[in-house]
Amino acid sequence: MCGFTGMFDLNPLNAFDQEALQHMSQSIHFRGPEENVTILNERLGIATRGPSTIDSEQSSQPFTYGDGRYTGIIHGKIYNVQELRNELIEQGYTLTTNLQIEVLLALFSRDGVAFIHSLRGMFAFVFYDEVTHTLTAGRDPFGIKSLCYHHSIHRLVFASEIKPFFFDSTLGGFNLRKDMLQHYFTFQYVPEPDTMAHNITVLSAGHYMTYCPDSDNEPVVTRYYNPIFVPAKDRYYEDKVNEVRDVVSSSVRNHLISDVPVGSFLSSGIDSTIITSIASKLNPGIKAFTIAFDEKQYSEMDDAITISKQLDVEHIKLIANVEDFKNAFETVVYHLDGPVADPSTVAIYLLCQEAAKHVKVVLSGEGADELFGGYRVYDESRYSARIYNLPGFLKAFLKLLARFLPDGVKGKNLIYRGCTPLEDRYVGNAFHYTEKEKPSILRTYNQNQSFTEITHPYYKDIADYSPLRKMQYIDMHTWIHGDILVKADRLSMSHGLEIRVPFLDKEVFQVASSLEDNDKLSHKTTKFILRDAFRDLVDEDTFLRPKKGFPVPVQKWLRKELYPFAKDIIENSTADEYIVKKEALRMLEVHRDGSENNYRKLWLLLVFITWYRLYISDADETKKRILRGELS
Numbered sequence: 038m039c040g041f042t043g044m045f046d047l048n049p050l051n052a053f054d055q056e057a058l059q060h061m062s063q064s065i066h067f068r069g070p071e072e073n074v075t076i077l078n079e080r081l082g083i084a085t086r087g088p089s090t091i092d093s094e095q096s097s098q099p100f101t102y103g104d105g106r107y108t109g110i111i112h113g114k115i116y117n118v119q120e121l122r123n124e125l126i127e128q129g130y131t132l133t134t135n136l137q138i139e140v141l142l143a144l145f146s147r148d149g150v151a152f153i154h155s156l157r158g159m160f161a162f163v164f165y166d167e168v169t170h171t172l173t174a175g176r177d178p179f180g181i182k183s184l185c186y187h188h189s190i191h192r193l194v195f196a197s198e199i200k201p202f203f204f205d206s207t208l209g210g211f212n213l214r215k216d217m218l219q220h221y222f223t224f225q226y227v228p229e230p231d232t233m234a235h236n237i238t239v240l241s242a243g244h245y246m247t248y249c250p251d252s253d254n255e256p257v258v259t260r261y262y263n264p265i266f267v268p269a270k271d272r273y274y275e276d277k278v279n280e281v282r283d284v285v286s287s288s289v290r291n292h293l294i295s296d297v298p299v300g301s302f303l304s305s306g307i308d309s310t311i312i313t314s315i316a317s318k319l320n321p322g323i324k325a326f327t328i329a330f331d332e333k334q335y336s337e338m339d340d341a342i343t344i345s346k347q348l349d350v351e352h353i354k355l356i357a358n359v360e361d362f363k364n365a366f367e368t369v370v371y372h373l374d375g376p377v378a379d380p381s382t383v384a385i386y387l388l389c390q391e392a393a394k395h396v397k398v399v400l401s402g403e404g405a406d407e408l409f410g411g412y413r414v415y416d417e418s419r420y421s422a423r424i425y426n427l428p429g430f431l432k433a434f435l436k437l438l439a440r441f442l443p444d445g446v447k448g449k450n451l452i453y454r455g456c457t458p459l460e461d462r463y464v465g466n467a468f469h470y471t472e473k474e475k476p477s478i479l480r481t482y483n484q485n486q487s488f489t490e491i492t493h494p495y496y497k498d499i500a501d502y503s504p505l506r507k508m509q510y511i512d513m514h515t516w517i518h519g520d521i522l523v524k525a526d527r528l529s530m531s532h533g534l535e536i537r538v539p540f541l542d543k544e545v546f547q548v549a550s551s552l553e554d555n556d557k558l559s560h561k562t563t564k565f566i567l568r569d570a571f572r573d574l575v576d577e578d579t580f581l582r583p584k585k586g587f588p589v590p591v592q593k594w595l596r597k598e599l600y601p602f603a604k605d606i607i608e609n610s611t612a613d614e615y616i617v618k619k620e621a622l623r624m625l626e627v628h629r630d631g632s633e634n635n636y637r638k639l640w641l642l643l644v645f646i647t648w649y650r651l652y653i654s655d656a657d658e659t660k661k662r663i664l665r666g667e668l669s
Contacts, residue, residue: 038098039530040068041110042196043083043163045172047250051191053082054206060664061201062086067372067669068197068530075099077108081165081172085110088397088533097134102142106167109142112197113160113182114537116291121155150175150245153261157291157543161240163195171249178262179404179541180229180242180518183526187237188256193248198527199374202237203660211235211652215481218615218645222475223488225378225467225641226519233375234652242518262543264513265499266506269551274566277548277556282570284548288539289315292400299537300324300396302388303352305340305582307568307575308402308411310348312539314574316400317350324395325350328388331358335588340579347575355391357384359598362589366602367647371659371668372531376648378469378641379520380589386528393532403521404540407512408549409564410505410557412466413583417451418504419558424455432456443633459504460496464488465516469638478620478642480613491515505554531669592636596629603643610646611654 042061044053053076062072062084069086076082077099085098098110115121118137121144125132130143144152145164150173159181163174174195176184186195189207202208211234217227230239240246243262289312293299301313303325317323325345329338338354345352362383369386370376392399406412424435432455439452454462462468476482492511499510522538529536539545552566559565568580595603607621621642628635651659662668 038069038085038087038110038112039533039535040065040112040197041083041085041098041163042201043081043110043194045081045165045193045195045248046191047080047170047248047254048191049079053079055082057204057206058082058084060204060660061196063666064200064203064663065196065198066666067533069533073098077165078167080170081108083110083163097136098138100136100138100142102139103146107142107146107164108167109138109145109162109164111138111141111160111162113158113162113177114294114535115141115156115158115160116294116542117155117157145173150247153245159537159541161197169249171247173245173247174240175245175261176240176242178243178264178543179513179546180522181526181538181541183523184240185232185237186240186246186256188248189236191254193256197530199232199234199237200663202234203656203663208236210656211237213615213649213653215615216483216486219475219479219483219486220488220491221376221378221645222470222479222641223468224464224491224515224519225469225637226523227375228491228515229518233648264510264546264550266502266509266550268506268553270553274556277552278566278570280548281552281566284542284545285311285539285567285570286315288542288545289400290319291542292537292539293320295398297397298324298395299398299400300326300392301350301400302392302402303327303341303345303350304402305337305344305579306402307564307571307579307582308405308540310344310575310579311405311567311571312400312402313344313350314348314571317348323350324353326353326355326388326392326395326399328355328357328384328391330362330384330588330590331356332590332593335590335593337588340582344575344579347579353391353395355388357387359594361387362594363599363602366643367651368531368668369528370644370647371651372527373523373648374527375523376641376645377520377523378637378644379467379524380591380637380640382524382528384589385524386531389529389532389534389536393534397533398535398537399529401525401536401538402540403525403536403538404517404545405564405567407509407517407521408540408546409552409567410509410554411564411567412508412512413563414463414466415505415508416558416563417454418459418508421451421455422504424452425458427455459507460493461489463508463511464492465512465520467516467520467637469641478617478638480615480617503554505558591640592634595625595636595639596631600625600629603639606643606646610650612646612649615649616642616646 069088071087074084083099099108101108115137122140160177161182161184194205217233227233230241246256246258248256303309303313327341329336435452436456439449442449525536556566624635627633
């Protein structure tokens with residue numbers, strides 16, 4: 038099953054609007070053409086979406102267990118479900134199917150919500166207890182699968198993504214949160230559990246929620262998992278290398294379990310190379326997918342071709358251009374639910390579109406950088422710390438110097454980072470508008486609100502961490518949820534494709550979190566121990582190649598090919614109540630003439646303006662387009 042939505046009402050006298058539930062289901066039709074809309078009783082209605090092929094897991098949901106007491110739905114994959122099933126049978130439980138949903142409901146009947154600790158996988162579930170009239174919902178430890186909800190008096194509406202709330206009559210439409218808009222201009226996304234819309238909340242990763250008549254009409258949200266980094270000392274490096282290799286290989290093996298064909302994304306980097314290599318040995322003939330744009334400077338294709346030949350996999354290549362990019366832009370913004378200003382989103386969308394023609398499941402390398410220290414900014418922490426330890430007068434001089442250096446000058450950001458405490462500057466991989474810059478572009482700016490209100494509570498939990506582990510912890514609680522996994526889930530599911538991420542596994546994290554800083558940053562490279570553990574898979578060039586991500590030539594295109602496109606979006610913006618159009622156009626012009634490099638700030642604006650039109654100013658038209666099947 039690929040997605041769901043539903044309504045739960047504490048008051049059984051409130052009638053369900055079945056047409057609204059049908060429309061909510063229609064809004065996520067791309068997650069699977071097979072629809073199952075069920076009004077279970079006077080309290081609960083559920084709609085599920087799944088593949089049109091024979092899928093017993095889809096057709097059997099919602100599933101009822103325990104003489105009708107428990108009903109449940111789950112989106113995702115539990116990799117240790119067979120072990121759990123065997124355990125239940127040994128204890129005398131009767132299981133009549135091979136469905137994972139039956140196993141989970143049996144565990145729930147035995148352990149209550151504590152059963153969630155025994156799961157290894159990616160999931161979002163909703164269970165209902167007919168006896169206590171309690172709804173229980175949960176999300177996997179890392180937030181790979183999504184779940185959001187709207188709570189009003191007596192009623193809880195839930196869904197795999199935000200689009201069904203277009204048809205939630207108790208919400209009354211989307212209303213923009215100005216405080217979250219201000220944070221978006223820092224982070225390039227809205228940090229969980231908030232969204233850009235009032236009264237819609239994301240159930241945070243590693244949390245579960247209960248809603249029942251005894252909860253004072255409020256959902257009770259509880260954390261059950263917190264990814265913390267605590268190095269284990271006094272271990273031989275060689276033992277740690279072997280642990281990394283064993284646990285990653287085991288995770289890839291588990292993630293290959295499927296009744297449908299599985300492929301793998303392949304870039305030029307070490308993460309996807311490791312996954313594809315292990316997968317190809319376990320599943321010979323696996324297909325690997327690579328995207329590049331027709332700009333040589335931004336292409337990973339040649340390196341990916343070389344790797345695919347070394348690994349002896351079937352390599353499916355996609356070359357996209359600026360027209361493909363423009364044509365996909367609005368659809369990508371729509372599918373992301375909230376504005377996510379990551380230029381790689383369009384590339385991921387196009388790659389998923391191609392992969393979905395060949396397979397139903399793909400493996401991808403998300404999470405390796407956060408777990409094993411892969412971002413270049415992590416490595417810079419060693420150098421910025423040296424600046425921070427300089428005498429105060431020298432730091433003051435350097436800070437003043439950096440202020441007058443033009444954006445893009447090498448060393449400016451390093452000086453800024455070195456002169457500013459980590460807790461006051463590091464918010465993750467994206468930091469686009471400083472608090473001083475925001476008033477020039479936002480019509481309403483709250484000077485009493487700072488991005489640090491998001492990050493400081495996390496920093497308080499890790500005061501004794503090293504700078505590297507602090508940054509990893511922040512990324513595991515913000516960046517990976519708001520950016521990395523949102524684009525993976527929404528853009529793959531927009532094509533009915535399932536992305537699986539072997540690095541984001543509880544057992545992999547347990548090993549990675551026990552590593553020392555020097556295991557991760559060493560020999561002038563990032564992710565050193567991960568590279569070392571799989572050194573034999575590829576040649577030395579691949580082993581040492583720095584991270585590129587999904588390189589997209591937006592910076593170049595905004596100066597020529599995308600300039601008219603961007604100017605049209607800004608000039609026709611319906612968000613003038615929030616955005617200073619004159620400043621946005623100025624930024625575009627100076628970027629075009631090369632005097633400033635504003636491409637990330639401009640991309641952030643283009644995404645927000647388009648999202649605002651689709652979800653707020655033209656929401657009625659968007660609803661019509663959904664029901665006509667035009668947005669898919």
